[in-house]
Amino acid sequence: MAIDIFTEESIICDKTAYKYYRTPPRFLEACPPLHLYSRDPRYYTLRKEPLVTEVLGTPLHVITDSAQKRSHGVTLRFHVIDRELLRGCIRETLHGFHVASPELTLFTLSRTLTFNQLVMAMYEMCGRFTLYEPSEALSNELFIRHATDVHDGWSCVSSEDGKPSKLWTRPPLTNLSTLRDFxxxxxxxxxxxxxxxxxxxxxxxxxxxxxxxxxxxxxxxxxxxxxxxxxxxxxxxxxxxxxxxxxxxxxxxxxxxxxxxxxxxxxxxxxxxxxxxxxxxxxxxxxxxxxxxxxxxxxxxxxxxxxxxxxxxxxxxxxxxxxxxxxxxxxxxxxxxxxxxxxxxxxxxxxxxxxxxxxxxxxxxxxxxxxxxxxxxxxxxxxxxxxxxxxxxxxxxxxx
Incomplete structure (x- = not known):
């Protein structure tokens, strides 16, 4: 769902958003909600959150509209984006934070990927495939929950020996027309x-x-x-x-x-x-x-x-x-x-x-x-x- 709000330290972008969009919903749902704690100056609690340790990793790339908050810390890295550009480009999640839209995610990725890699990421987000490899802890959690075969629109492609591969099929996240408008x-x-x-x-x-x-x-x-x-x-x-x-x-x-x-x-x-x-x-x-x-x-x-x-x-x-x-x-x-x-x-x-x-x-x-x-x-x-x-x-x- 697209929203038009700006919440300090709660909007992920760049590689963090890319990881989020690459993760099948069943694995995201296996993790408790994440809160980007502003009252945790050393981010001690944040770094231990399952969604961080098993999916998003660190540093977490987040958006700010203040150049004074620009930083390249070990836990959080702030990207300065004008507030006006964010309108209509932020999506609410069920996991305690907001995420940049696929279009805005690609734009922030353009600052850290090579040109060819940016084109590859565009093909992936416009395509019906993605690459994802769950951690052992997440795989075990889904096995315990009997949720390995849920119908969430994502499907893991089997390799030659019948084992799960890193390739997944899913509906496109965006399309060329939407990217051109952006x-x-x-x-x-x-x-x-x-x-x-x-x-x-x-x-x-x-x-x-x-x-x-x-x-x-x-x-x-x-x-x-x-x-x-x-x-x-x-x-x-x-x-x-x-x-x-x-x-x-x-x-x-x-x-x-x-x-x-x-x-x-x-x-x-x-x-x-x-x-x-x-x-x-x-x-x-x-x-x-x-x-x-x-x-x-x-x-x-x-x-x-x-x-x-x-x-x-x-x-x-x-x-x-x-x-x-x-x-x-x-x-x-x-x-x-x-x-x-x-x-x-x-x-x-x-x-x-x-x-x-x-x-x-x-x-x-x-x-x-x-x-x-x-x-x-x-x-x-x-x-x-x-x-x-x-x-x-x-x-x-x-x-x-």
């Missing part, structure tokens, strides 16, 4: 340009980290390490023909990526086979049946794996396939663009779960300098997504 609202606020440019790098809603990774590799500007290709659509809905429906037992399918030619005359489907999501017993058979159904309807489809994306030589083969099927000519990258691609790969194929990790002072300084450079005019060209994932854009560095 970006328009913060015009003139320090950091808004970086936020807007990161938002330009998000192609759409994805359902897994693998889908986000290939989207970033294809969509992001070559100056940022991507291919700069705009003509595709995430989670494209296909209605099955009668025969395809009989084969799969489904009325239709949601295709991970529909890539179209620059002239919108040809298309090709990409289906992601994430190691965790798709390599379970029976999943391979379902994927094969769906691919066969699509091919029976005349759709070209390629199944891609994480290994194909991680290996640059195998990824080059995928680009060659798209080039052949869609008539795409991929321009040669400059040395600076190749360095940017290596940096992008290091981020997106790194520890996605670790986005909530507190950076060291040296890491934070380096990130701020890098993000400051990205805020300068002309660092890279602003791009807009073509309608329905197709059409031409004068800034796209592709030729059909």
């Amino acid at each position: 970006a328009a609202r913060i015009k003139g606020v320090r950091g808004h340009k970086l936020f807007e440019r990161a938002l330009d790098c998000v192609s759409g809603m994805t359902a897994s980290p693998l889908e986000a990774q290939i989207s970033m590799l294809l969509w992001m500007d070559p100056a940022l390490g991507g291919q700069g290709y705009q003509h595709f659509e995430n989670n494209y809905l296909v209605k099955y023909s009668h025969g395809a429906g009989i084969l799969t037992g489904k009325p239709g399918a949601e295709i991970d990526l529909r890539v179209v030619s620059p002239a919108d005359t040809r298309e090709w489907m990409l289906e992601c086979q994430g190691k965790i999501v798709h390599d379970r017993v029976g999943a391979g058979t379902k994927d094969a049946l769906r691919a066969t159904a699509l091919q029976a309807m005349g759709h070209g489809v390629t199944l891609i794996t994480s290994d194909q994306l991680r290996d640059q030589h195998k990824f080059a083969v995928l680009l060659m396939l798209l080039s052949e099927k869609l008539g795409i000519v991929w321009p040669n990258k400059t040395s600076r663009q190749l360095i940017a691609e290596n940096n992008l790969r290091a981020d997106i194929f790194g520890d996605w779960l670790g986005l909530t990790r507190e950076p060291t002072a040296q890491e934070l300084k380096k990130r701020r300098l890098d993000n400051k450079a990205r805020r300068k005019p002309g660092h890279f060209t602003k791009r807009k997504k073509a309608t329905n994932g197709s059409g031409k854009d004068k800034n796209t560095q592709m030729r059909g």
